[in-house]
Structure formats: structure tokens, C-alpha cells
Amino acid sequence: MGNQGIISCYTLQSRIESLQKLNTEKLNIVVIGAGASGLAFALECIQLGVEVRIIDKRVSRSTTGKATGVALGTWNQLKKFGISSENIAAAIPMRNFVFHDDGKLVANIFVPSLNDHPPAHLYPQSLLEQQMEKALNIRGVLVEYGTGISHFESIDKIVRVTLQKGATIHSEKIEVDWLIGADGAHSTVRNIAKLPFIGRDYPEKWSVAEIKTDLWPNDVQAQLFLQSNGVGLFLSQPTKGIVQGILNSPEVVDKLKDKFPDASILYSREFSVSLRRVSTPRVGRVWLIGDAAHVQSPVGGQGLNLAIWDGITLAESLLADKFDVEQRLIKKAKKVLLFTDFDYRMLASRSVILRSSRNWFWSVAAKYPIIAKWFFKLISGV
């Protein structure tokens, strides 16, 4: 038996032990927020035989475009719930990435495979979340929409939570063993816990839009158009015939119309970007995961992937009484924030020296894919 066999036997054994333990001890867990991090946490709980409630203040799932890149590490984690890139015909493998600076082609990068798999697939976050919610429904858990949290207090080993339902503000008081704040960047759980969100805001206004077009080149999955003034346009194709543009400036729609004269705009919006995290994701029996615990720039495509990693990792460890998970969550968030900030600084740099070293690196990486491998390995999360 190879190492992998030993590891999976070990994992199976420890899962069985945690399940046996949990059968004697009924836990009450409520997850606030049914985005990627909350769904991932709930799925892992159910997989381990632990019941969970999951609520969301929205009346239904959002279909607004956010992330378009799903990393290999994320697919690996979701496989046990029946969600895999192999089963989803619409997931587009990341094979080619084209990079321009001031209108000139810098590199056409053939994205290297990792263990015979592409490091990421293009697939819209909203569809991935739909798949995760469906997997949860099949396992008997329904997201309680139209339900928010208004208050909680920790008393000894329980958390008393007040939920708010519907427009009439009907409230429900419950007692839980664990409260999971997966309620996004403006987290109510984080605010009630009075946890500072340390970091800074990027000064630029960003914009995102999606268009329908027939002019996207078939053999490319992502394109980057940088400029010496620091403005960068990132284009990707989350679904055949649809292109998403993200710009670190408000005029993404104009840029898309310039590049795709046949564009019909599906939606557009402005947003701001921050680099912030909580110093610890845990206060007593309350945990924060996903954007509630850390936010970063969309450059490097890490937010969705980290949110899912947080959810699954926390559920696995919490249910097995492995509290070193607090440090693991902190370490991973720090690493991702550093990486995305570095990436953004490099892409938006106006320094002639930095821009030429960056362009030189990518033009060499385009010729020798082995050089690009470390970067795509980081993105892949494996």
C-alpha cells in the first residue's frame, strides 16, 4: 500500500472515530450565510453525520457574477459531495492565458497541468453554489432563506442566538453549541462579536460586468490587458458565449464594448476592494469563515476557493475536536492575503523597472512552462 492508501485509511479511521463520538453527543450548529463558505461547512457536517441549520437573509440565491475561477484544490475537496469538474460539462479547463501590456502582446502562456489536471477551471461561482446547495438538499438540509441574525451572546458552553425571519421581523431564539459566521465581507456576526477587521482599503473604485459575445477566441480562457498607468483589465470566459471583465477603475463597460463590438451587457456594477482579516477567526464558540474572516483583491482568484477551504477545514477539525484549526485558518488567510496583494502590486505597478521585470518573467514563462508552474501551483491550492 502506497502512502496515499495509508493516509486515506487513516482519514477514514479518524472519521469513523469522530462519527462514533458524535453519535453520543448531539451538537447544535447554526451557520449564518449560505454563500460558498457556509455551504461548504454545512456539507462537511452532514457528510460527517452532524445535523446543521443554515440560514441566509436573502430571499433566494444570488445569481450575480463574482468568481469565475475554481481551483483544482477546490474540486478535489468537493469531490466527496459528488461535485467534480469531470461531471460538469460546462466547466472550462484553464489551458491558455494571454497577457498584454500597453497594447503589446507580452506572453501567450500555455497553462501547465498539475498531476494531469488543469490548475483551475472557469465556472461561475453562482452555478457552483447551486451545485453545492443541491448536494445539501439531497442530504436533507434546506437553506432557510429570508432569515438573518440580529443578536447573540455566549454563556458558558452555549451561544444564545436571536434569528430574524421575514419582513415582519418575527424572531426566534435558539441555543447552539457552535455559531458559524459565514456571512460575507460585511459580516453581522463579526460586528456583534466586536472583532476588528484589520487591514486597509485599496483606494481605487473597481468595476465588473458580464457580456454576451461571439467574438471571444475559442483557444483562450483568460486575458489580461495591463497599462503603464496602473489600470488593468482582466477578462475571462465563465460560460461559453459569456465574458466577464474586471477593471480596477469604474469604466469596465466601455472597455468591453471597445474589445467586443457585438457585446450585449448582462449586468455591471462598481465595487471596492480591501485587504483585511480578523486577527483570530474564533471567539469562544463563535467562528468566522470566508469573506467574514478575510477579504482580498480578486486578482489571483483566491476568495471563493479560500472560502470553501475554510468551510470544509473548519467543519472537519471542529467535529474531530482539533482546535489547532484556528492557527491553520489564520496561517492560510495570511498567505493568501500576501499573495493576492503581491500579485495586485505587480499587475498595477507604474514603475518601469517592476513592469519590465514582470513582463520579462512572463515572456520567459511562456517559452518554458516549467517556470510558470510555481505560480499556477499557488493558484491551484494543491
Ligand SMILES: Cc1cc2nc3c(=O)[nH]c(=O)nc-3n(C[C@H](O)[C@H](O)[C@H](O)COP(=O)(O)OP(=O)(O)OC[C@H]3O[C@@H](n4cnc5c(N)ncnc54)[C@H](O)[C@@H]3O)c2cc1C
Ligand atoms: C467581482 C468579483 C470577482 C471575484 N472573482 C473571484 C475569483 O475569480 N476567484 C475567487 O476565488 N474569488 C473571487 N471573488 C471573491 C469571492 O466571490 C468571495 O471571496 C466569496 O464569495 C466569499 O464567499 P463567502 O461564502 O465567504 O461570502 P459571500 O459569498 O459573501 O456569502 C455570504 C452569504 O451570507 C449572507 N448573509 C450576509 N449577512 C447575513 C446575515 N446577517 N444573516 C444571514 N445571512 C447573511 C449573504 O446573503 C450571502 O449569501 C470575486 C469577488 C468579486 C466581487
